[in-house]
Amino acid sequence: MTKPLLEIQGLRKQYGAVEVLKGVDCTMRQGEVIAIIGSSGSGKTTMLRCINMLEEFQGGRILIDGDAIGYDEIAGARRRKGEKEIARQRALTGMAFQQFNLFPHMSAAQNVMLGLVKVKKMGRDEARALAEGWLDRVGLAARADHYPGQLSGGQQQRVAIARAIAMNPRLMLFDEVTSALDPELVGEVLQVIKALAAEGMSMLLVTHEMRFAYEVASRVIFMNKGVIGEEGDPKEMFVRPQTERLVEFLKSSSFQ
Amino acid sequence: MTKPLLEIQGLRKQYGAVEVLKGVDCTMRQGEVIAIIGSSGSGKTTMLRCINMLEEFQGGRILIDGDAIGYDEIAGARRRKGEKEIARQRALTGMAFQQFNLFPHMSAAQNVMLGLVKVKKMGRDEARALAEGWLDRVGLAARADHYPGQLSGGQQQRVAIARAIAMNPRLMLFDEVTSALDPELVGEVLQVIKALAAEGMSMLLVTHEMRFAYEVASRVIFMNKGVIGEEGDPKEMFVRPQTERLVEFLKSSSFQ
Amino acid sequence: QDAGSTLDKVLARGTLVMGTGSTNAPWHFKSADDTLQGFDVDMGHIIAKALFNDPAKVEFVNQSSDARIPNITTGKVDITCQFMTVTGARAQQVAFTIPYYREGVGLMMKADGPYKDYAALKAAGSKVTVAVLQNVYAEDLVHAALPEAKVDQYDAQDLIYQALNSGRAEAVATDQSSIGWFMIQNPGRYVDAGYGWGPQTYACAVKRGDQDWLNFVNTALHEAMTGVEFDTYAKSFKTWFGKDLPPPQIGFPVEYK
Amino acid sequence: MHDLLTNDLLMFANELWIARLALLKGLGVTVSISLLSILAGSVAGVGLGLGLVYGNRLLRLLLRGYTDIVRGTPVLVLVLASYYIFSTVGLDLGPFQAGVLALAVFCSSHVGEILRGALQALPAGQTEAAKAIGLTFGQTFASVLWPQALRQILPTWVNTAAEMVKASTLLSVIGVAELLLRTQEIISRNFMSLEFYFFAGFLYFLINFGIERLGKFVERKTAVPS
Amino acid sequence: MGYTLNFAAVWRSFDLLLGGLLLSLQLAAVALVIGAAIGLVLAFALVGGSAVLRRPAQLYVTVIRNLPILVLILFTYFALPQLGVRLDKIASFVLTLAVYSGAYLAEVFRAGLLSVPRGLKEAGLAIGLTPMQIRTSIVIPLMVRNVLPSLSSTLISLFKDTSLAAAIAVPELTFEARKINVETFRVIEVWMVTSALYVATCAVLAALMRAVERRLALPK
C-alpha cells in the first residue's frame, strides 16, 4: 500500500472558547476527489483552512506526504514552524476561494505568474509561458492581459484556479468556488474542475452543489457540527444515507 | 363598462440612443393581478419605473384612473408636470423593489409611517397605529421597533411591502421582489403577495418565479425586446404559448 | 565646564552671529537689491569692525520679535540688536548693553483723514481706533496719550499701516522712528499728530554671565557714539533718521560731567 | 479714476520687477521646504503606518500616542517647539532644519494614518490568497498589499502634499526666508500689503493647483482597468 | 548648555490661556456651523446634475482649498472694507474660517452623498415624498452617519486653524500665548502648555465625535 497523500488525525480547532472542529480524522490517497458537504457552520471551510495553515489549530496533526503541516512536535510540545517553512508547505496545496481573491492590480497572467516568480523563482519568460498555458487550459487564453475588474465572476474564478494549479500543488482545495457566481456562470467553473478531476488531480472540494458532488466525487464526506458525520461513495450515500442528520440535510438541499 | 384603472398607450422610452420600450400598450382593470415575465433586459423593470415616474419617458401616455401621469399635453407639446404634482401621482401607486430599499436609519414602524406623516399629513399617533396594523398584516407585529439591519431579507421585504401598501395606493407594482432573497425566505414574501391578491388589490408584478405567476396572476404579459410579445390567461399561455419567443423563454426558465 | 567667553568663540569663528529681523524699516529691512539694512544692522557692522576690523564679518540670523530672548538664551545667536526696549523684567533674563538709541512713541494719521492733530484725536474720545504693534503694554501706552481710544493690536508693522489705510483705524501709534521713515517714503499722504510720549531706550542684548563679552560690546558701541567710530554711527543716524548729530565734545569725557 | 487704477498697476508692476529675485528665492525656499518635508514625512509615515497595522501591542500604542499628539497640535506650535525645544537638549538646529523637521513630523503622522486606513481596508482575502500560493509576509506586502494601498492613498497623499505647501508659510515665524517672509520683507519696504499678499496667494495657488493636476495625472496613469 | 524649564510665569498667566482657548472654541463653533451649511449647499450642487450649479461650486472648492488660509484672512480683513464690507475682526475671521471650511466640508459631504444608495431615494419618491423631503428625511441623516469619521478629522484640523486668527489680533489661544511670550520670554514653557491645551481639546473633540458616531450607529 502506498503512503497516503493527506492524513488528518484528531484535528481540533477552536475560536476562543468555541470548538468548531472536534477531532476530525481523514485519509486521502493520491488522485482522489473528495467532496465535503454539510450544513452551514459545520466546519467545512475551517477544515480546508487548517490544511493550508490559514488558520492555526490547537490539536491533532495534518500530514501531507507524511510531512507534518504547520507544527513540529519536540518532546511532546507543539511548536509552530517558521514563516518560511510554512510558506513552503502552503505551496504544496493550492486553494481556490469563494470570493476568488484575485489581485486586482495585476492582469490575469500576472496573477498566475506571481507565485511562479516569487516562490518557484522562475524566470519571467518561463513563468509567462506557463501562465498562458494554464489560462488556455481554463479557456481564457484571450484574456491573459485583462484585469480582474474586466472579467466576469466565472472568468475570475477560473483565473484563480489557474493561479493555484500553476504552482503544481500536490492537492487542490476548493471552498464553495461557485456560490458567489450568477447561476449562468456556475457551469463554466464546474467544467474546469471536472476536467482537472479527469486528469487525476487530487482534490478536496467543499460544495453546496449536490448534483456536482454526486457526479465528480470519488468519495463524499458529510461534516456535522465539527466532526465527520458520515462518509462514503456518493452513489451509495446520496441514495441510502445512514444517519438521520444526513437524511435531513439532503432533504433540505436542492438535490431532491 | 367601467373606466380602466391603468391605461398605457404607445409607451416609448429610450436611454440615449437606445430604445428600450418601443411602444407598449396595455389596459388593466381594477382588481386585476398581472404578472410580467420576459428575459433579462426586455424592459420589464423600465415599464414599472415609468408608471411610477422614476424614469422619464419620451413617448406615449400613461393614465391612472384616466389621469395622465407625469406629463401635460398642451397644444400637442409635452410638458413635465411640477415636482409636487408628480409626487402626488407617485403616491397613487405603491412600489416594492428587488433590493427592498428600506431606510436603514428608521425602525420598521418608522419606515411605514414616513409617507403617512409627510405625504398624507397624518398625526404621528394615527400613523403609528396604522403602521402597526400593516406590520401585523405582513406577520411582523413583533418587529415594529427593529431596524432593517436587524431583520432578515424576507422580513425586510415584507416591511417594504407594508410601507407601500400603507399609503393606500390604487395599484401595487412589484419588481422581482424575491430575487435578492435566500430560497428559504422567498415563501414568506410570496405568501403576503398572495394574500393581498386575494383581497382584491390591483397588482402589476415582474417576476421570474413562473410557478408563482401561474398561481396568482389573472393575466400574464410576456415582454420581449421592448414590446409586449404575448399576453393572456396564464393557464392558457404557459401550456400553449403562441410565439416562438415565449416557447423558448419558458424552456429556459425553471417552470419546465 | 566653562567653554570660555563668547568673545573668544566669536574671534575663533571669524564671524559675528547677530540676531535681528527683516521686516521693520528703518531698523532692519531688505533693500531693493535684497540686502539687509537699517540702524540695527549697522550696529552689527560696527561691532564686527571692532572685532575683526572688517564690518562685513557679521552673519545675520533672521528672527521674529518674540524670538529675541529665546535665541540668546538657547545660544542661537551671539547678540541681538533688534529695537529691543530695555525693561527690568527683560534684564533679568538677558544682559543689556549700553543703549544705542532713545525712542518715543508718536501718532500718525492720514493726511486726508477726519482728524488733523492730537487735540482732535483726543477730543474724539472713543470714536477713535488706534492701531498698534502687539505688546503687553500696548493698551496702557495708547491710553496714556488718548485715554478713551479703542486699541487694536497687530503683529507686524505693515499691518498697522494697512489698518490705517483701510480705515480700520484712524491713527497708528508706533515708534517715532518708524513713523518718520514711513512719512519720508510716502510724502504728503500722512501727518504726524505732533505729540510724543513713552520714552524708552534701545539696547542690544547678550547672554547673562559673560562679562568679557558684554564689556567688549559696550566698548564697541561706546566708541561708536563718542569715539573713533563716531563718523560711522553719525552717518548711519543720518541715513535712517534724517538728522545730523553734533560731534562729541572734545576734552573732558562726557561720562564724568 | 481710470488713470489712478493704471497708475497703481504700474507702480505694482514696477515693485514686482524690483522684487523679482527676492520672490524667486522665496519660492525656491518654499518649494525646497515642501519637497524635503513631504519626502521625509512620507518615508517616516510609511514606517509609521506599517507599525500601526503590523506592530505588536506596545509599538502600536506608542505610535498611536505619537500620531494623536502630533495631529492635535497646530503646525505653528510644532514649528516653534522644534526650533526651541531641541536646543534645550543641546541639539542646535538651524531654523530651516528645525522647520523642515516639524513639517516632516506633521506630514508623517498624516501619511501614517492614511496608510493605516488603506492597509486595513484591503480585504483579508488578498493576504490569504497570497499566503495560499506560498508567499512569505514580506513578499505578500511588497507584491500584493503595498501596490494596492499605494493606489488607494494617492489622492489623499496629494492633499497632504498641498497642505504641506500651505504649512510652509509658518516657517516665516522662525525666520526662514520662504515666500511669505520674502513677501513681508518686500511689504515692509514698499508698504503695498494687499498687492503683494495677493501675489503670494496667487503663487501658492499655482503650486497647489499644479500638485493637484499632477496627482490626477498619476492617478490616471496608475489606474487599474475595469 | 543648560536651559532650565520654569513654568511659574506660565501658571501666573494661565487664565489668559484659558480665556484664549474659550474664544478659540467659540470662533470654531460659529465658523464651522456656518461652514457646514455652506459645505452642504455646495455638496448638493457638486453631486446634482446641473452644470450651472456644479461649475461654480467646483471653482469655489478648488480656489479656496488651494489658498493658504492666512491670505484669505488678510483679504477679508483688509480688502473687503475697501469694497464697502466692514466687519469687526472677530466677525471677519469667523467669516473667513466659515468660507474656508465650507470648501473642505463640501468635499466631505459630497463623498457622503455619493454613498447613499440611489434605491433609497427612489423608495422615497415611490411613496410620494418630494425631493426636498427626501433630502431632509433620508439623504442627510444617512449622509451624516457615513461622513462622521472623516468629518471628525476635518473639524479638528479646522479648529486648529483658529490659531491663525492671531495674525489679525483676535485674542484666541495662540494670540494669548504669543502675548505671554513677549512679556515673559518663557517661550518653550508657554508653547508646551499651549500645545497641551490644543492636544487635549482635539482629543475631547475626537471623543465627542466618536460618541456621536456611537449614538447614531444603526442597530445591527
Ligand SMILES: Nc1ncnc2c1ncn2[C@@H]1O[C@H](COP(=O)(O)OP(=O)(O)OP(=O)(O)O)[C@@H](O)[C@H]1O
Ligand atoms: N474567525 C472566526 N471567529 C470565530 N468563529 C468563527 C470564525 N470563523 C468561523 N467561525 C465559526 O466556526 C464555525 C465553522 O465555520 P466554517 O466557516 O468552517 O463553516 P462551514 O461549514 O464552512 O459553513 P458554510 O457552509 O456557511 O461556509 C461556525 O460556527 C463559525 O461561526
Ligand SMILES: Nc1ncnc2c1ncn2[C@@H]1O[C@H](COP(=O)(O)OP(=O)(O)OP(=O)(O)O)[C@@H](O)[C@H]1O
Ligand atoms: N440607466 C440606464 N441606462 C442605460 N440603459 C439602461 C438603464 N437602465 C436599463 N437600461 C437598459 O434598458 C434595457 C431594459 O432594462 P430593464 O431593467 O427594464 O430590463 P428587465 O426586463 O427588467 O431585465 P431584468 O430581468 O434583468 O431585470 C436593458 O437593455 C438595460 O441594459
Ligand SMILES: [Mg+2]
Ligand atoms: Mg464555508
Ligand SMILES: [Mg+2]
Ligand atoms: Mg428588472
